[in-house]
Amino acid sequence: MPIGPRDSSRTPRYAGIATFALLPRLEEVEHADIAVVGVPFDSGVSYRPGARFGPSHVRESSRLLRPYNPVQDILPFDRVQVADAGDIAVNPFSIDDAVREIEERADELTAGGTRLLTIGGDHTIALPLLRSVAKRHGPVAVVHFDAHLDTWDTYFDAPVTHGTPFRRASEEGLIDLTASLHVGIRGPLYDRDDLADDARLGFAIIASHEVERAGMPAALERMHARLGDRPVYVSVDIDVLDPAHAPGTGTPEAGGLTSRELLEFLRGLRRHRIVGADIVEVAPAYDHAQLTGIAASHVGYEILTSMVPPA
Numbered sequence: 001m002p003i004g005p006r007d008s009s010r011t012p013r014y015a016g017i018a019t020f021a022l023l024p025r026l027e028e029v030e031h032a033d034i035a036v037v038g039v040p041f042d043s044g045v046s047y048r049p050g051a052r053f054g055p056s057h058v059r060e061s062s063r064l065l066r067p068y069n070p071v072q073d074i075l076p077f078d079r080v081q082v083a084d085a086g087d088i089a090v091n092p093f094s095i096d097d098a099v100r101e102i103e104e105r106a107d108e109l110t111a112g113g114t115r116l117l118t119i120g121g122d123h124t125i126a127l128p129l130l131r132s133v134a135k136r137h138g139p140v141a142v143v144h145f146d147a148h149l150d151t152w153d154t155y156f157d158a159p160v161t162h163g164t165p166f167r168r169a170s171e172e173g174l175i176d177l178t179a180s181l182h183v184g185i186r187g188p189l190y191d192r193d194d195l196a197d198d199a200r201l202g203f204a205i206i207a208s209h210e211v212e213r214a215g216m217p218a219a220l221e222r223m224h225a226r227l228g229d230r231p232v233y234v235s236v237d238i239d240v241l242d243p244a245h246a247p248g249t250g251t252p253e254a255g256g257l258t259s260r261e262l263l264e265f266l267r268g269l270r271r272h273r274i275v276g277a278d279i280v281e282v283a284p285a286y287d288h289a290q291l292t293g294i295a296a297s298h299v300g301y302e303i304l305t306s307m308v309p310p311a
């Protein structure tokens with residue numbers, strides 16, 4: 001039987017050091033099926049900094065999560081061993097070093113078959129995480145929830161930033177060009193060519209306004225059809241949510257998804273085989289009353305639930 005979260009009816013949930021969902025630490029379990037790991041890195045941002053404080057904020061905001069998920073009708077932590085692996089503490093002064101360190105640690109953590117839910121950190125970290133995942137699974141279907149395409153080429157000539165991870169991943173053959181998609185895209189772009197480039201790099205798009213116009217059932221069907229039966233990597237940039245739902249982030253854009261819509265997309269992933277996931281761009285300095293942290297913690301909870309294999 002897996003070791004579950006600390007019992008909040010015995011120790012107040014607000015006491016003690018926070019792990020994600022008050023789960024055990026990796027050192028406290030024999031083997032983790034899934035590890036939650038923080039990456040406090042934000043040296044790749046193009047606008048407001050601060051996502052380096054994301055992991056501790058999301059953990060702190062996750063104390064109120066409870067073991068039973070009623071919508072998915074499952075106690076995820078009874079079914080698989082989930083543990084908190086702490087943070088990958090990387091070099092803030094060299095993006096190249098940091099990206100190498102993240103990939104190496106991800107390789108170590110997953111060597112025994114453990115899958116990762118990573119809490120960032122800015123979106124740069126998706127690149128080394130995809131490099132690691134593709135070594136085990138080959139090119140994966142990426143379902144990328146974000147206001148932004150993140151398939152731009154360079155910023156100030158820098159190729160590895162939070163606006164470029166999926167272009168690099170596509171060029172490196174890490175993603176399945178026939179099965180990847182963005183969800184929640186919106187806001188002004190640099191040029192019309194951005195969309196043509198993005199399609200060439202292998203992404204379909206369910207834009208934020210399309211979710212509104214076509215409705216959730218149609219949007220979910222499009223997601224399922226695109227992902228097919230490929231192994232799926234889930235990347236959630238918290239700025240996919242409207243700033244009203246998640247103000248604590250570095251590059252906010254108006255007109256985003258509600259947290260209710262995002263959680264429903266994530267529940268829909270239960271029918272797919274998730275091989276890894278990340279939640280990025282939580283920047284607590286711009287948060288209020290843990291709104292963004294709580295949204296991110298529920299995002300993590302639904303992803304973990306959807307990672308539980310069918311009975």
Ligand SMILES: N=C(N)NCCCC(=O)O
Pocket residue numbers: 046047123148150162163237239251281
């Ligand atoms: N990945 C995030 N959150 N943002 C990318 C925005 C890149 C830009 O400044 O255009």
Ligand SMILES: [Zn+2]
Pocket residue numbers: 146147148237239240251281
């Ligand atoms: Zn974004």
Ligand SMILES: [Zn+2]
Pocket residue numbers: 123146148150162237281
């Ligand atoms: Zn992003």
